Amino acid sequence: AQSVAQPEDQVNVAEGNPLTVKCTYSVSGNPYLFWYVQYPNRGLQFLLKYITGDNLVKGSYGFEAEFNKSQTSFHLKKPSALVSDSALYFCAVGDDAGNMLTFGGGTRLMVKP
Amino acid sequence: DAGITQSPRHKVTETGTPVTLRCHQTENHRYMYWYRQDPGHGLRLIHYSYGVKDTDKGEVSDGYSVSRSKTEDFLLTLESATSSQTSVYFCAIGYRESPGGYTFGSGTRLTVV
Structure with missing residues (x-):
């Protein structure tokens, strides 16, 4: 069975500072890893994904994530946070046995001016 | 979001009544999914479909049924x-x-009162 953990319910960061939102996963086989963002009263929007290739993945809005196989992590990062980055972020994982994605509990990112 | 619409957007219903939610897509995708989002639980898969009349259960399927009679429509029913x-x-x-x-x-x- 596949699972994903987002250990922080909320992350607070000042505008202009770097941000990290943590994600760890468990799958049997090769992982498919995703980050999605949700703004209030909206559906989830794709940010980036890792399937194969470079461990550092670049995505939308200046976000990036680093795949670390030994630590089974896929942390989301951004060098300089914006107030408009404030939202709910979800990490998701799938394995190579099917098309399903399992989502984490979400992390609320609050960027203060 | 372009290509996928859900209806209704909001619904209040009484305990014990049946409710049907509709998902309509114009992308001709084979796979469709229903998730529920609850605080602290993230998104959990209810049911999914991999083609017309082909559906399967997710992790929280009890109390829900689905139907897919056309590629573009995937209905979720709370019995x-x-x-x-x-x-x-x-x-x-x-x-x-x-x-x-x-x-x-x-x-x-959806609010059930």
């Missing part, structure tokens, strides 16, 4: 609504290998 089914329901379409992974609808907020 007899309970307060524990108060939630935000999201439909998604697509494959993990798609450039953006899954595409999500805007959600249906």
